[in-house]
Amino acid sequence: MEQILKEVDLQECPLCGGPGVLEEEGQWCFYVSCLDCGAHTAEIPYKEAGERLTAAKNAAHLWNIGKVLRPDPGE
Numbered sequence: 294m295e296q297i298l299k300e301v302d303l304q305e306c307p308l309c310g311g312p313g314v315l316e317e318e319g320q321w322c323f324y325v326s327c328l329d330c331g332a333h334t335a336e337i338p339y340k341e342a343g344e345r346l347t348a349a350k351n352a353a354h355l356w357n358i359g360k361v362l363r364p365d366p367g368e
């Protein structure tokens with residue numbers, strides 16, 4: 294994970310300008326979420342270790358171009 298974080302650049306949250314964080318879910322996907330408003334990208338799945346970096350970069354790319362989902366109401 295540390296190696297991946299060095300390779301991936303995250304911009305600020307496209308909705309609120311808060312800090313984005315790359316998250317890995319259960320060793321099968323990556324997504325980026327905002328610490329402030331809870332906006333997040335779709336989950337980008339990977340099947341094997343060799344695909345992890347690509348999945349992480351794809352999640353970061355979605356984030357950086359503003360393709361994020363709004364947080365669910367009440368969450």
Ligand SMILES: [Zn+2]
Nearest residue numbers: 306309327330
């Ligand atoms: Zn935000």
